[in-house]
Amino acid sequence: MVSTAAALLGYSARALGETGHSPPAYLLMSDPFRPQSHLLPPHGWMNDPCGPVFANGTYHLFYQWNPDAAVWGNMHWGHATSRDLVRWEHQVIALSPQPDGPDSSGVFTGDVVLDGQQAIAVYTGLKAGRAPDQVQCIATSDLTMTHWRQESHPVLPVGPPGLKIRGFRDPKIWREGDTWVMLVGSSIENQGGVILRYEGRDLRDWSYKGIFYGPSDLRGGDDALECPDFFRVGARHALMFSINWVVHVATGDYVNGKFHPLTLDALGYGNFYAARSMLDAQGRRTLFGWITEKPWQAGAAADRGWSGVMSFPRLLVAGPDGKVRSHLHPSVEALHGEILFSGSPKEPVTLPGPCVRIRVRFDASSAGELVFSRTDRFLHLDYNPQKTGAEVSCNEDTVPLSSSRSAELDIYVDASVIEIFTSDGSALNTRAYGDPGGPFTLKNSGCFQNADYEICLLKPVSGNRLTGIL
Secondary structure, X not given: OXXXXXXXXXXXXXXXXXXXXXXXXXXXHHOOXXXXXXXXXXXXXXXXXXXXXXXOOEEEEEEEEEOOOOOOOOOEEEEEEXXXXXXXXXXXXXXXXXXXXXXXXXXXXXXXXXXXXXXXXXXXXXXXXXOOOXXXXXXXXXXXXOOOEEOOOOOEOOOOOOOOEEEEEEEEEEEEOOEEEEEEEEEEOOOEEEEEEEEEOOOOOOEEEEEEEEEEOOOOOOOOOEEEEEXXXXXXXXXXXXXXXXXXXXXXXXXXXXXXXXXXXXXXEEOOEEEEEEEOOOOOEEEEEEEOOOHHHHHHHHHHOEEOEEOOOEXXXXXXXXXXXXXXXXXXXXXXXXXXXXXXXXXXXXEOOOEEEEEEEEOOOOXXXXXXXXXXXXXXXXXXXXXXXXXXXXXXXXXOOOOOXXXXXXXXXXXXXXXXXXXXXXXXXXXXXXXXXXXXXXXXXXXXXOOEEEEEEEOOXXXXXXXXXX
16 A cells, blocks of 8 residues: 555654654553554554465565654565464564665565565555656565565556556465466546456566456545455455455456456454455465554554554455355464453453453343443443444444344454454454553443353563564
8 A cells, every 4th residue: 555545544744754763662562552462563653464475384474664653654564474373573674665776765565475485575666756656566585585685677667558547556466377467456547446457477577467356436545446355265256455444355256367246345344454365374364454543643653653553363254145254363362361250240340451352242132332441431332233234333433243142242452452353254443542551340231231251361472562573
């Protein structure tokens, strides 16, 4: 994602590109709003996941990173590795802007594929003042992916001939037999967002094959459909893309290189954007997304020295209707700590603070409220079966949940980050910026009063909240 992040998130012109100094590690480690169980940058700004991939027993997750300040700008690729998808270690910066290269104004979102004993990254390079300012670039590494060689010439220097495009970014690549396929997010002037298809026998020479999807009537920024991803799910294929702060997924049939969409739905709700997927070690479709700050927190986040968090990994599966559902990846169970409460509380439950997992099973045929806080409503959750399509509301973000005699919410509170997974296969991300000091109290009313709860601590993924290279 390149052109619209700053404007849509409400950052000031003064802050954009401003070079700052990260706070000392001890301040980051002690920041009560900084998550302890999610992947986030050592400091600075994080946005889109880029090219998640599994190789030789190790998961690699790259991400958009500004190491100089907790504001959008000066984009690099950060790099973290894991053996289990939850405990991450920071590696050295993977890709940086080349002063005289096609990416001199920023290394933006892309993909990583494995070709024999090589890892190859194809990404969007930005060069201010060039027409077009967005081109597709390439870099290579061995399978450790710790030392990359960025090439000085783009592999896709212009968009397709004859089309007046706006935006040209976020390549996604896969192999079909002997042919590589690349999707690029774009839009056509006065028509709407599109996803373009290219093919090549190698990863350097590409031929334009046409519009893969669109034009779309969805609007946002320059209307480009950002961060495309394409994969099989169940008996169908799914095309995922992001626009206007919503991740969308179209499902349909894929025949002879043509995608025939049948449905279009949101995939994730609230503060969740620019999602990209991979296959895990068991071949399961696994998703990561960028958990944003609230726009009104931009200044405070910049002062704290960090902004943006990576979501927990999710599994994507086909529901009985063929649509894509998301569930928490089972690897996250490794972060479950001591059980603090189990049963149906008859009075408020006191808990040590805002790093817990709350699973609640309840009768969803009537309304209710949960409040988890110390002095304010740090987490305020309402369920109302009368609010069709927005039955669950938490901290002003909503997610659908069908009314029934048995429903479940799996709530992860990790300092200022909240992830909620529903028994319908939907997920909500939101943020909490209230009083983070403990102890906390969980209070309930309505349908949550006689519900069944299990509450446990969340374990940290490192001893220093991932504030540096380990």
